[in-house]
Amino acid sequence: MVDWKNVIIGVVVAIIISLIPVIGVLGMIIGGLVAVYLSKSKTISDALTLGAIVGLITGIIGGILAAVLLTAVGGAFGFGAALGAVAIVVAVIVGIILGLIGGLIGFAIVGGKKKK
16 A cells, blocks of 8 residues: 655655756655655565556646746747657656656665554
């Protein structure tokens, strides 16, 4: 079962870190790690699920923001909507992958310990 409180905390951490120059790329990984660490997932599948959900939500938010910017810029050249659609798809795929990596790292840190 997904612990949505920890997912939301992970997404907020991912978004905040993504806004920091230079280390912003690590935002989704750290967000997935935080969600898994806080929930102290007992199985690898739980950890991967949490990481993927954090990455998906963060990817959608980032993709929409990128799409808005690219649509505005690309609109002047006549292909803004296409750039926006591509931005959303790429952001979601990258978000899921980075969230999964964060989930794996979080699970390695927690070590499969049971909740107390």
